[in-house]
Amino acid sequence: MLYRDLAKVYSDLESTTKRLEKTHIIAELFRSLNGEDISEISLLLLGRVFPAWSDEEIGIGSKLVERSVVKAIGTTLDKVEDAIRDEGDIGLASYKLFQNKKQTTFFSKPLTVNFVFDSLRKLPKISGSNSTNRKISIILELFSQATPLEAKYLTRNITEELRIGVGEGIVRDAIAEAFNIDKNVVERAQMLTNDMGLVAIVSLEEGCEGLNKLNVEPGKPVKPMLAQLAPPLEEIINEVGLAICETKYDGIRLQIHRNEDEIKIFTRRLENITNAMPEIVKLINDHMPHENFIIEGEVIATKNGRPLSFQNVLHRVRRKYDIDKAMERVPLKVFLFDLLFYKIPLLDEPLLERRKKLEKIVDTSSDDLKLSTMVYGTPETIPEVEQLFEDSLKEHHEGIMIKDASQPYIPGIRGKKMLKWKAEPETLDMVVVGGIYGTGKRANFVGSYLLALRGEDNEFKSVVYAATGLDDDMLINLTEKMKEYKISEKGLKINVEPKIVLEIAFSEIVKSPEYETGYSLRFPVIKRIRSDKGLSDVDTVERLISMYINQ
Ligand code: AMP
Numbered sequence: 001m002l003y004r005d006l007a008k009v010y011s012d013l014e015s016t017t018k019r020l021e022k023t024h025i026i027a028e029l030f031r032s033l034n035g036e037d038i039s040e041i042s043l044l045l046l047g048r049v050f051p052a053w054s055d056e057e058i059g060i061g062s063k064l065v066e067r068s069v070v071k072a073i074g075t076t077l078d079k080v081e082d083a084i085r086d087e088g089d090i091g092l093a094s095y096k097l098f099q100n101k102k103q104t105t106f107f108s109k110p111l112t113v114n115f116v117f118d119s120l121r122k123l124p125k126i127s128g129s130n131s132t133n134r135k136i137s138i139i140l141e142l143f144s145q146a147t148p149l150e151a152k153y154l155t156r157n158i159t160e161e162l163r164i165g166v167g168e169g170i171v172r173d174a175i176a177e178a179f180n181i182d183k184n185v186v187e188r189a190q191m192l193t194n195d196m197g198l199v200a201i202v203s204l205e206e207g208c209e210g211l212n213k214l215n216v217e218p219g220k221p222v223k224p225m226l227a228q229l230a231p232p233l234e235e236i237i238n239e240v241g242l243a244i245c246e247t248k249y250d251g252i253r254l255q256i257h258r259n260e261d262e263i264k265i266f267t268r269r270l271e272n273i274t275n276a277m278p279e280i281v282k283l284i285n286d287h288m289p290h291e292n293f294i295i296e297g298e299v300i301a302t303k304n305g306r307p308l309s310f311q312n313v314l315h316r317v318r319r320k321y322d323i324d325k326a327m328e329r330v331p332l333k334v335f336l337f338d339l340l341f342y343k344i345p346l347l348d349e350p351l352l353e354r355r356k357k358l359e360k361i362v363d364t365s366s367d368d369l370k371l372s373t374m375v376y377g378t379p380e381t382i383p384e385v386e387q388l389f390e391d392s393l394k395e396h397h398e399g400i401m402i403k404d405a406s407q408p409y410i411p412g413i414r415g416k417k418m419l420k421w422k423a424e425p426e427t428l429d430m431v432v433v434g435g436i437y438g439t440g441k442r443a444n445f446v447g448s449y450l451l452a453l454r455g456e457d458n459e460f461k462s463v464v465y466a467a468t469g470l471d472d473d474m475l476i477n478l479t480e481k482m483k484e485y486k487i488s489e490k491g492l493k494i495n496v497e498p499k500i501v502l503e504i505a506f507s508e509i510v511k512s513p514e515y516e517t518g519y520s521l522r523f524p525v526i527k528r529i530r531s532d533k534g535l536s537d538v539d540t541v542e543r544l545i546s547m548y549i550n551q
Contacts, residue, residue, distance in 0.1 A: 039197035047162030223412030251300035
């Protein structure tokens with residue numbers, strides 16, 4: 001396929017906000033493609049060239065792209081920067097600038113998607129002396145043959161900021177529609193492999209049967225199974241029959257993989273954080289069998305046996321330098337609770353079996369690597385479960401998890417099979433879509449944040465402005481992020497791309513025509529920045545309404 005045809009599809013997708021329309025456009029495209037094209041294009045539609053499980057990225061900043069545009073069209077950096085300021089983004093600016101570009105290569109071949117894809121994949125591999133110039137020359141080769149529309153999307157592909165409103169959900173639905181496969185089968189395959197290219201090509205070549213054969217592989221992270229808030233305890237236990245009830249630790253979820261000699265640690269957002277936690281790698285190497293496996297657990301920070309706040313663990317995760325010092329200051333402890341792979345995939349086994357196997361293979365002689373504290377929940381043992389809840393709170397943990405012991409591991413799904421029961425009032429994970437700069441001494445900071453929840457169509461809908469709960473560090477940190485994700489600014493108001501997830505406490509939900517959801521929160525307080533959570537973790541409008549009805 002020619003890149004110019006993909007650019008036309010990008011443009012069609014950008015011109016509609018309707019999810020169904022986007023799905024049809026992509027489904028129609030998929031039906032017309034062959035093997036290699038479909039796997040590359042399904043990634044390119046998501047604005048990437050590496051699958052989600054991979055931590056590789058193109059890694060080209062906007063400055064380098066600007067310099068390449070300058071060379072490609074023979075203009076000055078000032079003119080390119082002016083165009084970006086006028087148009088609001090490098091893609092639109094390039095569209096305008098490339099209209100004045102002289103055609104230099106009359107007999108050149110048009111760009112193919114495959115050539116663009118391979119070139120983008122080459123970029124992160126270039127390092128060492130003269131690497132900047134070598135990167136620019138690869139980008140220039142793409143630009144030399146580009147039409148204005150191609151330039152618009154090439155610049156966005158290079159910076160991995162595609163902005164056409166297409167997420168994994170739409171591409172998955174399009175695959176299901178194009179090849180007449182059950183949406184749930186496509187979704188499961190994607191959650192297991194985190195490789196849309198693979199899911200697309202298997203769908204095209206082998207259909208539903210092929211997708212069903214895909215499974216987890218140590219070394220490639222899986223989307224974690226998610227939890228819902230629990231209804232009253234007796235109700236659940238009676239419904240479930242046998243539950244595994246465990247302490248809920250307030251840290252960060254880890255998925256730890258061993259593949260031959262290599263141990264890798266991933267967050268729930270599939271980020272590879274192995275380098276930030278060398279002591280955990282050693283613990284796992286020393287206290288787990290030298291076989292291939294995937295385990296899950298929660299890592300918390302502790303001091304003198306007492307859990308430290310969640311922010312401490314987050315700092316450890318983000319730390320890139322002086323890891324030794326950080327290890328001393330913030331010691332970590334891991335509580336394991338699930339086994340997804342041990343020599344073979346175990347996702348389809350009931351939790352009860354997975355837990356028993358996990359218990360058999362972990363050597364718990366170290367204080368820093370333990371199994372989560374658990375009791376079996378049955379109608380007869382409800383007092384024991386309540387005791388576990390009380391003990392967990394006494395030990396300064398968050399509450400308990402209640403898991404249906406008969407259930408398989410269902411990646412990426414928030415469901416009734418895994419429930420959480422916390423002591424603290426409920427909070428909402430919300431995404432920032434805008435803000436207002438402060439005045440006076442706070443004029444350089446965004447002081448108030450417009451927060452949104454996920455609607456049915458996966459669009460984010462506003463609920464409330466929150467301004468309290470921020471200490472100075474958080475304020476500086478958030479303002480920097482707001483500038484990074486800025487879409488537009490007018491007066492004191494700023495609009496940003498939905499990227500930053502905040503956990504919000506509040507006193508009450510009220511009806512309010514002022515906001516897109518029709519609801520708002522009274523006394524919203526920003527509890528913490530949840531950089532461990534992604535857009536798919538943002539709470540839904542549906543949950544807000546059900547909380548409103550129940551309050
Ligand atoms: P939440 O983030 O509030 O939806 O709660 C679910 C999270 O609790 C999981 O993603 C884990 O990070 C964390 N967690 C803490 N302890 C456990 C446990 N014993 N089992 C499962 N998840 C746990």
